[in-house]
Amino acid sequence: MSLSTHVLDAARGRPAADLAVRLDERDAAGTWTPLAERRTDADGRIRDWGRTPGAGTFRLTFDTAGLSDFYPEVTVAFRITDPGQHHHVPLLLSPFAYSTYRGS
Template structure:
């Protein structure tokens, strides 16, 4: 299984570059990265079922939300899980992408 994310700055209509993101599982950090020029982090390996957490350091893009922390459940460890984040100054949304 792999886990990826895509951070978009909805207020500016472009990818959010330079956002630190941490992947956690079982209370431990599994991986860390920074979004690239396209706002993406791809291919974090994970072969473990259960609840995972992405911790987005969003203070530089949306100061009202210094962090966004969605938890998500992996039931099929062989599948790819893509969790995008859409940010604006006073709102955010996330979902399971393709």
């Protein structure tokens, strides 16, 4: 599985650099297990998680406390059914809203 993310700070109109992000995996019992923690680069991206898990349910938790007074963190859960594909999970953050989608 190839996984990347990109965080854009819409209030400032630039990438969110040096933002902490954690990748977790959910097991069959519904328990979340941390897999990796990274910080976004100068372009607001994380390209390498250091692991290549297979199919399953995962979540990215973004530590957004420094970017949003309302959302101290944003968690995006997603399912991977084809680990051979690249999965890009971007986050667009503003002070009182955020959006995400499956990118390419």
